[in-house]
Amino acid sequence: MEQTKVVLADHEIPKQWYNIQADLPKPMSPPLHPGTGKPVGPEDLAPIFPMNLIEQEVSQQRWIDIPGEVLEKYLIWRPSPICRARNFEKLLDAPVKIYYKNESQSPAGSHKPNTAIPQAYYNKIFGVKRLSTETGAGQWGSALAMACKMFGLECRVFMVRVSYEQKPYRRMMMNTWGAECIPSPSDRTEAGRQVLAEHPDSPGSLGIAISEAVEDAVSRENSRYALGSVLNHVLLHQTIIGLEAQKQFEKIGVYPDVVIGCAGGGSNFAGISLPFVRDKIHGKQLRIVGAEPASCPTMTRGPFAYDFGDLAMKTPLLPMYTLGHDYVPAPIHAGGLRYHGMAPIVSHLLREGLIEAQAYDQIKTFEAGVQWARTEGIIPAPETNHAIAAVVAEARRAKEEGKERTILFNFSGHGMVDMAAYDAYLSGKLTPHELPDEEIQRALKAIEGFPKP
Numbered sequence: 001m002e003q004t005k006v007v008l009a010d011h012e013i014p015k016q017w018y019n020i021q022a023d024l025p026k027p028m029s030p031p032l033h034p035g036t037g038k039p040v041g042p043e044d045l046a047p048i049f050p051m052n053l054i055e056q057e058v059s060q061q062r063w064i065d066i067p068g069e070v071l072e073k074y075l076i077w078r079p080s081p082i083c084r085a086r087n088f089e090k091l092l093d094a095p096v097k098i099y100y101k102n103e104s105q106s107p108a109g110s111h112k113p114n115t116a117i118p119q120a121y122y123n124k125i126f127g128v129k130r131l132s133t134e135t136g137a138g139q140w141g142s143a144l145a146m147a148c149k150m151f152g153l154e155c156r157v158f159m160v161r162v163s164y165e166q167k168p169y170r171r172m173m174m175n176t177w178g179a180e181c182i183p184s185p186s187d188r189t190e191a192g193r194q195v196l197a198e199h200p201d202s203p204g205s206l207g208i209a210i211s212e213a214v215e216d217a218v219s220r221e222n223s224r225y226a227l228g229s230v231l232n233h234v235l236l237h238q239t240i241i242g243l244e245a246q247k248q249f250e251k252i253g254v255y256p257d258v259v260i261g262c263a264g265g266g267s268n269f270a271g272i273s274l275p276f277v278r279d280k281i282h283g284k285q286l287r288i289v290g291a292e293p294a295s296c297p298t299m300t301r302g303p304f305a306y307d308f309g310d311l312a313m314k315t316p317l318l319p320m321y322t323l324g325h326d327y328v329p330a331p332i333h334a335g336g337l338r339y340h341g342m343a344p345i346v347s348h349l350l351r352e353g354l355i356e357a358q359a360y361d362q363i364k365t366f367e368a369g370v371q372w373a374r375t376e377g378i379i380p381a382p383e384t385n386h387a388i389a390a391v392v393a394e395a396r397r398a399k400e401e402g403k404e405r406t407i408l409f410n411f412s413g414h415g416m417v418d419m420a421a422y423d424a425y426l427s428g429k430l431t432p433h434e435l436p437d438e439e440i441q442r443a444l445k446a447i448e449g450f451p452k453p
């Protein structure tokens with residue numbers, strides 16, 4: 001019988017995260033303080049994050065030990081399996097072997113607990129009592145709600161309004177794990193009130209929700225902010241995905257020709273791909289592809305520039321591909337991909353030619369996701385559908401070229417709480433959405449005059 005799943009025993013779980021900063025051929029540009037234009041120091045970030053996470057953010061050490069208490073929680077569902085998608089392969093009828101790393105089996109349903117757990121842990125041991133955050137699709141908010149409860153922290157989540165309305169069950173999950181969930185923009189913060197004064201019907205965006213969560217955290221005692229993507233320490237925690245995948249492939253003597261992940265802020269894509277980027281830096285031949293939405297085409301149509309991570313300009317200036325911090329993406333159903341920027345690490349790798357990016361319209365992604373559900377069974381998160389659409393495109397190319405390919409992609413989450421999106425697709429209510437150039441040019445005016453990386 002041919003093997004379909006490759007699993008690791010509990011004791012085989014990686015004990016360290018991988019920090020790509022130690023291997024970059026060219027160092028990254030630093031984040032800048034918007035007031036001074038100088039690189040930010042750890043003390044600038046101290047009101048927002050605990051120092052132990054700031055140390056990870058700036059660390060150049062290649063391997064960072066995973067604390068025992070974090071490993072203990074990871075073992076609730078990790079190591080996650082790698083599975084061969086034989087039924088989907090049959091449907092595509094192309095010379096490809098498709099493997100997926102199944103991150104949808106976590107308690108919250110996605111890769112997000114991989115960083116929620118260490119972030120809650122490091123805040124806890126630093127003496128923090130309460131975390132604020134934002135969430136797009138609700139995956140991150142629910143993961144942090146769960147992690148905070150596990151480590152005895154309070155949690156408040158600002159959820160992008162359009163997702164709050166599309167996905168009531170995510171709010172209920174957060175409530176079940178003991179967190180408070182507020183639709184953003186809200187009247188709880190100055191940042192939210194400003195948006196509401198100008199746009200009372202604003203669908204919200206991750207940029208707005210981040211401003212609200214940061215303001216909420218820094219204006220309270222013993223409170224910090226947690227981010228579910230974009231920053232170096234978040235990507236670091238997610239490397240457990242790719243590190244496990246490499247061990248699993250070693251067991252069956254396989255190495256991928258292409259590694260694919262969907263990209264919102266860049267964390268699941270980085271999580272699966274950074275250990276493979278390391279191999280590529282050291283001479284391995286493979287392609288690494290990030291799939292983003294055509295309606296929020298940060299990497300494929302944005303410039304590489306310094307920009308804020310949020311609308312109210314409260315974060316440092318980050319060197320990244322961006323559509324401008326006041327860009328409010330169309331309310332597509334993949335809420336977790338509606339972010340104006342891309343993680344500085346992912347942006348740097350794209351600029352250096354170590355990875356590539358592709359954009360997909362949401363209709364194409366749901367088409368791929370439904371084909372997947374009807375062959376492999378699991379209903380993917382709308383974000384994950386972007387990775388599946390990229391797998392389909394890769395398989396087509398392999399067929400046209402008559403070349404065999406082994407594909408690995410990150411199955412970042414399930415869509416069991418996203419059924420309204422599937423309903424909209426199946427009843428023909430989803431519309432294609434391509435972003436006009438003029439809209440991008442307008443949005444980019446927000447970063448004119450900023451320093452250039």
Ligand SMILES: Cc1ncc(COP(=O)(O)O)c(C=O)c1O
Pocket residue numbers: 110111136137138139140228229230262263264265266267268269335336337381383384412413414
């Ligand atoms: C299932 C799933 N996949 C992907 C993403 C995109 O985020 P990131 O690019 O940080 O992985 C999200 C974000 O919420 C998500 O929920």
